[in-house]
Amino acid sequence: MLLVVLIWGINFSATKLAFRDFDPLAFTGVRFALSSALLVLVLWKYEGTLRLPPGALGRLALLGIIGNSIYQALFVIGLSRTTATNSSLVLASMPAMVAALGAATGTERLTRDGRRGLILASLGVLLVVAAKGASFSMHTVGGDLMTLVAVVCWAVFTLGVRRFALPVSTLGITAWTTILGTPLLVLAGLPAMLKTDWGAVSREGWGALLYSSVLSLVVAYILWNRSIAKVGTNRTAVFACVTPLVAMTSAMLMLGERPRPIQLVGGVMILAGVLLSQRRAAPPIVPLRGGGGE
Numbered sequence: 001m002l003l004v005v006l007i008w009g010i011n012f013s014a015t016k017l018a019f020r021d022f023d024p025l026a027f028t029g030v031r032f033a034l035s036s037a038l039l040v041l042v043l044w045k046y047e048g049t050l051r052l053p054p055g056a057l058g059r060l061a062l063l064g065i066i067g068n069s070i071y072q073a074l075f076v077i078g079l080s081r082t083t084a085t086n087s088s089l090v091l092a093s094m095p096a097m098v099a100a101l102g103a104a105t106g107t108e109r110l111t112r113d114g115r116r117g118l119i120l121a122s123l124g125v126l127l128v129v130a131a132k133g134a135s136f137s138m139h140t141v142g143g144d145l146m147t148l149v150a151v152v153c154w155a156v157f158t159l160g161v162r163r164f165a166l167p168v169s170t171l172g173i174t175a176w177t178t179i180l181g182t183p184l185l186v187l188a189g190l191p192a193m194l195k196t197d198w199g200a201v202s203r204e205g206w207g208a209l210l211y212s213s214v215l216s217l218v219v220a221y222i223l224w225n226r227s228i229a230k231v232g233t234n235r236t237a238v239f240a241c242v243t244p245l246v247a248m249t250s251a252m253l254m255l256g257e258r259p260r261p262i263q264l265v266g267g268v269m270i271l272a273g274v275l276l277s278q279r280r281a282a283p284p285i286v287p288l289r290g291g292g293g294e
Contacts, residue, residue, distance in 0.1 A: 001227050004220045009246025011216040012084035013254040014208040015076065021205030024076040026196050029189025031209060032072070032182040035217040039175040042222065046171060059164045060173070061180045067157030068181025073188060074150035082143030085259045088247030089124075089267045090147040096121035096273055097155040105159065113276050121273025127266030174221050244271065 018027050044050060052060070079087045096117055103109065161173060168176070244267055251257040259267075 001223070004223050004227070005242045005246055007215050007220045009088070009243045010250045010254075011212055012079065012088050012247045013250045014211045014216075015079055016084050016251075016255055018205055018208035018212065019080050021201045022209070023189070023192035023196065024080045025073065025185075025189035026192035027189070027209065027212075028072055028076045029186040029193060031213045031217065032068070032178065032185045034209075034213040036179045036182045038214065038218045039178055039221075042218065043171060043175040047169065052172075052176065053167050056166050056168055056176075057180075059160075059166060060168070060176045063157055063160050063164070063173075064177040064179070064181030065184060066153055066160065067177055069184040069188075071150050071153040071157065072181070072185060074146045074153065078143040078146030078150060080143065082141075082147065083257050083259075084251040084255060085244075085248045085257050085263060086144050087147050088244040088251075089263065089270055090144055091151060092244045092267070092270045093121045093124070093148075093273075094151050094154055096270075097151050098158050101152075101155045102159055102162075117273040117276030119273070120276060121270045124266040124269030124271075124273060127262055127269065171222070178217070 015027070022030075040050065075087075075091075099117075157177075166173065248257075248259055248267070252259075
C-alpha cells in the first residue's frame with residue numbers, strides 16, 4: 001500500500017506534465033483505452049474468464065459511466081484548471097463524502113465521530129478552495145469545484161457498488177467498470193485526439209501517459225485489491241490518507257508548486273476529518289480504488 005500511495009501521489013504531477021503535450025480529454029481517452037486493454041489481459045490471467053453473471057452487464061455499465069466516464073472527465077478537466085496540490089487535497093475528502101451520502105440514503109449509519117469528521121473535512125475543503133482567491137471566479141476556483149463534483153460522483157459510484165451487491169470479484173468490478181466507462185471517454189476525447197500532433201509529443205509526455213495508464217490505473221488497482229483481500233478494508237483505507245502528502249511533495253519537486261499556509265491547514269483538516277469519520281464506523285464503505293488521483 002505504500003507503493004500504491006507513492007504511485008497515486010506522483011500521478012497528479014505526472015498528469016499535469018502530460019497536459020503540456022495532450023489535451024486533457026485526449027489524454028484521458030488514450031489512457032483509458034490502453035488501461036482497458038491491459039485490464040482485459042489481467043482479468044483473463046487471474047480469473048480465466050471474461051463472462052459475467054446474468055443481469056450484471058447493465059449495472060456495471062451504469063457504474064462505469066458514473067465512476068469512470070463522468071468522474072474521470074471532471075477529474076482531468078478540473079486538474080488542468082487547478083494545482084496538483086489542490087486537486088489531491090479535495091480528493092482526500094472522498095471517504096467523508098461517501099459517509100455523508102451513505103447516511104443520507106440509509107446505506108450507512110453515520111456515528112457521532114462520523115458527523116464530526118464530515119464537518120471538519122468539509123471545512124477543510126472550503127479552505128483549500130478559498131485559498132485560490134476571494135473572487136470565486138471560474139478562472140480561480142473552477143478546477144477545484146469540478147474536482148469536488150468528481151468526488152460526489154465517486155461517492156455515488158461507491159455506494160452503487162455496495163447497493164447492487166453484484167456477484168463479481170473486486171478485480172472484476174474494477175476491470176469491467178473501467179472497460180465499460182471507456183467508450184464515452186474515447187468519444188469525448190476524439191475531437192482533440194484528431195487535432196493532436198502525435199509526432200510533436202515529447203518523451204516526457206509519452207512517459208507521463210504510460211505512467212498514468214499502466215502504473216496508476218492498472219498496477220495500483222491490482223495492489224489495492226490484493227491489500228483489501230489480505231489485510232481488510234479499514235487498514236487499506238487508512239493508507240489513502242497519505243496520498244495528498246506525497247502529491248504535495250511531488251508537485252513541489254516536479255512542478256515547482258508551493259502550497260499556501262491556508263491550503264496546508266485545510267489539508268490537515270481534511271485528513272483529520274477523514275480519519276475521525278472512519279473511527280468506529282459501522283462498517284465503512286471503501287472504494288475499490290483509493291481515490292488518489294487515479
